[in-house]
Amino acid sequence: MSADRSEGARHRLAGHLADTGALEPGWRPAFEAVPRHLFLPPVYWEFTDRTAVERDRAADPEGWLAGAYRDTPAITQWDDGDQGAGMRDFTSSLSMPTMVASMLRDLDVQDGHLVHEIGTGPGYNAALLAHRLGPDRVVSVEIDKTVADTARANLTAAGLDGVRVVTGDGAEPTTDEASGRADRLIATCSSLVTDIPTAWLGATRPGGILVAPVATLFGGGAMTRLNVDRDGDGRTAAGHFTGPSDFMRMRQQRYQAPPVDAYLPGEWPGDATASVTGLDPEAIGDSWLAQLAIGTRLPDVYYRRAPYQETVTWWFFDTTVTSWATVDSVPGADEYQVRQSGPRRLWDEIHTTWNTWQHAGAPGYQRFGLTLTRAGRRTVWLDHPDNHWSPPAG
Ligand SMILES: C[S@@+](CC[C@H](N)C(=O)[O-])C[C@H]1O[C@@H](n2cnc3c(N)ncnc32)[C@H](O)[C@@H]1O
Known part of the structure; x- marks a missing residue:
């Protein structure tokens, strides 16, 4: 050619x-x-x-x-x-x-x-x-x-x-x-859902449309198509996600995770409490959509995957560096070992969010949507703008 x-x-x-x-x-x-x-x-x-x-x-x-x-x-x-x-x-x-x-x-x-x-x-x-x-x-x-x-x-x-x-x-x-x-x-x-620039509302006329990829710290990403409010002089934009997306992050929104010993200064498992879970974290890793559902509800949580021989240890952290959890994924197992440390039980929060998503019928991209206001509120919702999926402060 x-x-x-x-x-x-x-x-x-x-x-x-x-x-x-x-x-x-x-x-x-x-x-x-x-x-x-x-x-x-x-x-x-x-x-x-x-x-x-x-x-x-x-x-x-x-x-x-x-x-x-x-x-x-x-x-x-x-x-x-x-x-x-x-x-x-x-x-x-x-x-x-x-x-x-x-x-x-x-x-x-x-x-x-x-x-x-x-x-x-x-x-x-x-x-x-x-x-x-x-x-x-x-x-x-x-x-x-x-x-x-x-x-x-x-x-x-x-x-x-x-x-x-x-x-x-x-x-x-x-x-x-x-x-x-x-x-x-x-x-x-892409922008983090929690950090979509509000200046975009001012740059777009009322009645205009914003198309932008969004992401979460946890993983997963979606394309959004937002209609800028006609009546309010462009102060609000809302619309459904249209599908998956995986774009490079806006330069100033890249996240530098603290080192693991900022969370766990000594030997693992430190003061962590032990339990077991029936949910294999690999099921989350396999689903971009599940990661989006979890990441939009828990915007300050992220994970790292550490494979060692047959086992994959999943580490979960919060951005305020107070809590961590690990779950060991072993192929073919029915139960997985969990360790959790700090004021938040991160794996419990993730598992609960997974269950909430499953009980809602594992909604796909198009059932989620986003509202962005000039005042800086970014709300992810399910089916309808009043049915908030993201946490109240999000
Ligand atoms: C995926 S590329 C763009 C693709 C391109 N529009 C095309 O024609 O296919 C993403 C670009 O966004 C730029 N970028 C990242 N953060 C930015 C920001 N805050 N403002 C403007 N550009 C940014 C990067 O430098 C990179 O060149």
């Missing part, structure tokens, strides 16, 4: 996205016209089968180009550009095309709309928006200067250099005259 033949690849990718139902017909011309490979650096990592596979244009031009038109995310930066640190975390990427298409579908743009994007990355999503609405209808904010500069160059190479790429923190989107107030706001980096 050569760059000249990318037109065929674009059409095939668009056909695949249409078959999955992610690509709404109004977006098809943009996906067919904008060359995705123009937004990729000479070396990127295609994320496929949970593995980052290097695609090097110099070594394998065919493989490099073919990867650009598969339905896979492409990692373009590790560790905020500190490649020497050993490539631990993805920090910028081109998102998976199915996810890009479904978010644009949820955004429900109309001709003439002004769209603010948070998290420009290499600029592909901004280019699709610019193709559909016109470059002057797109403002995109990127926190990383090198990434923003690259996005500007990529957009120019694609003939779409009228897009306004702002280097800055998208948690405080620009509402200056040059940017205007958005009809639609789309975030392509």
Whole structure:
């Protein structure tokens, strides 16, 4: 495959996205016209089968180009550009095309709309928006200067250099005259449910729509589609989750967990009390949805998995560093050993939340929703905004 033949690849990718139902017909011309490979650096990592596979244009031009038109995310930066640190975390990427298409579908743009994007990355999503609405209808904010500069160059190479790429923190989107107030706001980096930027309400006009991935410390993630209140001058936004999501976190919301000995200075199990449980924590680990249900109800709890031979020890911690718990998952067992320490019985809280979710019929993503207020309240609910799922203070 050569760059000249990318037109065929674009059409095939668009056909695949249409078959999955992610690509709404109004977006098809943009996906067919904008060359995705123009937004990729000479070396990127295609994320496929949970593995980052290097695609090097110099070594394998065919493989490099073919990867650009598969339905896979492409990692373009590790560790905020500190490649020497050993490539631990993805920090910028081109998102998976199915996810890009479904978010644009949820955004429900109309001709003439002004769209603010948070998290420009290499600029592909901004280019699709610019193709559909016109470059002057797109403002995109990127926190990383090198990434923003690259996005500007990529957009120019694609003939779409009228897009306004702002280097800055998208948690405080620009509402200056040059940017205007958005009809639609789309975030392509995730926020913790408890920390979705309230400034997004002020940046979006009443009647507008916000599409944003949300996450929890515990794990799990969802896409939200929030309608900004028409009557209240954009002071509230609410809507259902639309499906799962797994986006890189907004830079300032990354969580640095304290070391284990901050919780347990001596030898395990310390002063912990012992019990047994019938719930295998691996069942939680296997379900992104269960993690979301638990994480939205217990927003200050997180876990770490420690495999040792056949056993996997699950560690649970609170962010205030008062309590911890462990549960040993042994394959084939009916009961699992539990240790809990501190004023909170973290495993009991998790198990109770799991039971509450199960008794509600293990509701899926679309039954959950979120209300965000300008005053800073973020409430996750089940089925109806009055039926709160998140804790009262959340
Ligand atoms: C998944 S990438 C964006 C994907 C991209 N929009 C595309 O076209 O596929 C997420 C980007 O969000 C950026 N980011 C993280 N925190 C941010 C923040 N607070 N404000 C603006 N951008 C942020 C990251 O630097 C990264 O480039």
